[in-house]
Amino acid sequence: MAGRDEKSRRMELRRASGTRLSPEPPPLTLVRSPAYRAAHACFGCRLSFKLICDPTLEPDVEHRCPGCGGALHRMGRNFAAPKKTNRDQWRKVEILWKAGFRFDSFRSFPDAEPLPATLGEVEDFVRRNPDHPLRKGVPRGG
Numbered sequence: 001m002a003g004r005d006e007k008s009r010r011m012e013l014r015r016a017s018g019t020r021l022s023p024e025p026p027p028l029t030l031v032r033s034p035a036y037r038a039a040h041a042c043f044g045c046r047l048s049f050k051l052i053c054d055p056t057l058e059p060d061v062e063h064r065c066p067g068c069g070g071a072l073h074r075m076g077r078n079f080a081a082p083k084k085t086n087r088d089q090w091r092k093v094e095i096l097w098k099a100g101f102r103f104d105s106f107r108s109f110p111d112a113e114p115l116p117a118t119l120g121e122v123e124d125f126v127r128r129n130p131d132h133p134l135r136k137g138v139p140r141g142g
């Protein structure tokens with residue numbers, strides 16, 4: 001019977017004759033798409049969705065909230081949605097977002113002031129941090 005050796009010998013012959021190409025090794029530099037999944041939130045419905053977005057675009061391509069049909073806001077990779085019932089926390093993240101803050105990783109900015117924990121702190125925080133590294137969105141009114 002044609003064993004493994006015979007099979008690989010025939011494969012070698014096919015490769016040598018050029019009818020069968022050797023598998024190419026994968027390229028060493030991976031071209032990474034900038035698109036990734038990030039949390040998008042609807043402040044009105046207090047809902048958050050992980051959606052594909054392109055971080056190089058600001059404003060983001062428009063995503064619509066399935067709850068109310070309003071625009072969803074791209075929050076950033078590190079955004080953790082508050083509980084739906086926690087209106088103060090939702091109000092806090094809405095104020096931060098509208099001031100231009102995005103919930104991305106802090107690791108590159110060890111000296112940056114952490115985002116405020118409570119709604120009561122948020123206004124002072126925004127005032128104190130006009131040049132905060134996470135304040136990279138376009139501030140919106142409202």
Ligand SMILES: [Zn+2]
Nearest residue numbers: 042045065068
């Ligand atoms: Zn909504």
